[in-house]
Amino acid sequence: MVEMTQYLLSRPHTLISLTAFADRYQAAKSSISEDLAIIKEVFEDEGLGELHTLAGAAGGVKYIPKMKRSVSLDIMTEVCRQLEQPERVLPGGYLYMTDMLGQPRLLQDVGRIFATAFADRDIDVVMTVETKGIPLAFATANCLNLPVVIVRRDNKVTEGSAVSINYVSGSTKRIQTMSLARRALKEGSRVLIIDDFMKAGGTVQGMRDLLNEFNATVAGVGVFVESGEIGTEERLFNDYVSLAKLTAVDMKTKQMIVVPGNYFES
């Protein structure tokens, strides 16, 4: 039972046949089924996720990591409180949050929240742009059992031939370049875009334009913190999930207001 629990936990979104379990533990399928029923109950009671059972010859069991809305809200409320610390205000109205994006436990929680938000979408790959979105993208991809593709802000020698596009970043108002190696993404992929911070959405829009070059489609957009100082009409697109929203920054007093994002409004 201990081994089955760890086996399932370490293989999210992966179909495991009952036969594989029966062989692994040299046990009858009926007793495997009974054990799985207990594990399913504990996972659901504790809000760890769902255990989907598929019947038939190609059947088996699949662990879908989830996090209850109430638990996510508690975590993000605490994150908002920490983000409001005055020493986090940087020149230009930016928010220092690199330290928080370096905490494995918090990242695992955030990845699980994104995985819950996008659990029902049909996704082939998680994409982000370097640098600070990378740990969030991997934490999300871990839960969804998907590969990660990182868009570069330069064109490195070690990547082979690449597609580059220009975009206007909301943070610098300058034209910047992002690129992705040809071999990094299959044509027609369905892509979940994850990033750490979004103002008008220029960087995410850049990734969307880049995806067009690969005939790939956007399956979803998730941002950790959005800046709510941007009006809806200025936002380049509106279909995204945010976990926190920076609603006001007073540069003189260094006061900020950060509230849970649109994920908690629906």
Place this chain on the structure above:
Amino acid sequence: MVEMTQYLLSRPHTLISLTAFADRYQAAKSSISEDLAIIKEVFEDEGLGELHTLAGAAGGVKYIPKMKRSVSLDIMTEVCRQLEQPERVLPGGYLYMTDMLGQPRLLQDVGRIFATAFADRDIDVVMTVETKGIPLAFATANCLNLPVVIVRRDNKVTEGSAVSINYVSGSTKRIQTMSLARRALKEGSRVLIIDDFMKAGGTVQGMRDLLNEFNATVAGVGVFVESGEIGTEERLFNDYVSLAKLTAVDMKTKQMIVVPGNYFES
């Protein structure tokens, strides 16, 4: 038992008091101890890691994720086989491995191997330089329950004041700059450096120089792939752990030889 297993697995290198478990499950400490003994046995039999029990008032239990040497060697032998695919040879004798560093399952395995290699070191933080080392650093930090610090190749506005140093990268033979925000690292920290690829070690040496500026010390260096084409006398330092070694590249035939690294030699 299922819940205790998942609770421990999700909190590596964290001391959990028996009282906390007893309160959580409304059970006597003696029955908690019995359950822990069973979990310990399964973890050790399956090579998942160790369960350390500390007696006394400040005592409790701590899960140390590990991977058996034989299992690690199997995984890295398969990695070497994949790295030897001729289409991975890039101009300049570089190796395309971005796709592999985007696979969550492989990263978790590699993180666990690094965590095993450095389990006994006294470490405060895991450090890497953007971009491709980042997922490896987080996978390792997850297992060790440590924060990650990312050295930037530029000096971004969103980081606040930073310390910059120049270094000579083995890959370009040019002087480059790397920088780290003042607030990202406490003075005197013991740092585990993780990177994806190392030739002469110029980039890692740059990180060592940067650490001097923070009065921090190097607790260890782990690289995923080292280039064995560099002689020991050319290597800038020799105390590091590598998981794979690129021993030969023939640019004409695109043939490469990749073997398990020095971790498996000791």
